[in-house]
Amino acid sequence: xxxxxxxxxxxxxxxxxxxxxxxxxxxxxLILIDPGLNKYVPNILDAMKQDGLNPDEISxxxxxxxxPDHLDGNAYFIDTDVKMTMHEEEEKFLEKIGKEFFSMFxxxxxxxxxxxxxxxxxxxxxxxxxxxVLTPGHSPGSVCLYWPAKETLISGDVVFSGSIGRTDFPGxxxxxxxxxxxxxxxxxxxxxxxxxxxxxxxxxxxxxxxDFIKRAFFSYL
Numbered sequence: 221x222x223x224x225x226x227x228x229x230x231x232x233x234x235x236x237x238x239x240x241x242x243x244x245x246x247x248x249x250l251i252l253i254d255p256g257l258n259k260y261v262p263n264i265l266d267a268m269k270q271d272g273l274n275p276d277e278i279s280x281x282x283x284x285x286x287x288p289d290h291l292d293g294n295a296y297f298i299d300t301d302v303k304m305t306m307h308e309e310e311e312k313f314l315e316k317i318g319k320e321f322f323s324m325f326x327x328x329x330x331x332x333x334x335x336x337x338x339x340x341x342x343x344x345x346x347x348x349x350x351x352x353v354l355t356p357g358h359s360p361g362s363v364c365l366y367w368p369a370k371e372t373l374i375s376g377d378v379v380f381s382g383s384i385g386r387t388d389f390p391g392x393x394x395x396x397x398x399x400x401x402x403x404x405x406x407x408x409x410x411x412x413x414x415x416x417x418x419x420x421x422x423x424x425x426x427x428x429x430x431d432f433i434k435r436a437f438f439s440y441l
Contacts, residue, residue: 246273251280
């Protein structure tokens with residue numbers, strides 16, 4: 221579904237399955253963020269077509285982090301020219317611990333590439349200028365993506381609508397996640413697009429969401 225010009229969301233609605241929200245950014249080509257589980261990628265591509273997007277124009281996949289429900293779908297594109305990226309610290313985590321994490325979900329070793337590192341700073345692709353924000357805590361190399369021109373923040377599993385990412389997985393840390401949430405709460409997006417659950421729209425609603433998260437969770441982190 222279209223969120224705003226150039227921003228499309230494909231949220232997961234069946235909570236019985238382990239999957240995530242997927243996003244597409246449209247510029248001169250398409251950026252796919254967190255393709256989810258491999259077996260559901262065709263559903264995303266069909267939904268993109270219904271929105272008038274051509275999946276053949278996907279040139280880059282960005283993984284906010286390497287947990288199976290976000291990364292497994294990279295395998296669908298492994299034999300194509302689509303570039304793939306994640307943060308350097310996340311690839312280190314994936315190589316050391318992450319593959320065992322896949323086995324916990326009954327999945328084989330992930331099939332992916334890291335064509336370049338999605339480290340903190342500016343990322344230019346397809347005429348789209350993104351700010352990459354390193355936000356560990358849920359996972360050591362988690363990143364959030366901010367598109368200033370669209371006032372859109374893609375938060376991965378750092379924050380959700382009314383909740384936060386888990387810290388009890390390998391590589392998680394409550395105190396570090398708290399710092400990451402403080403970091404992105406200083407931004408002023410009009411659209412908050414989380415890795416799970418519903419989207420949050422409107423600057424005031426997003427501020428209220430961050431305020432609630434700080435009140436409800438910070439004393440436990």
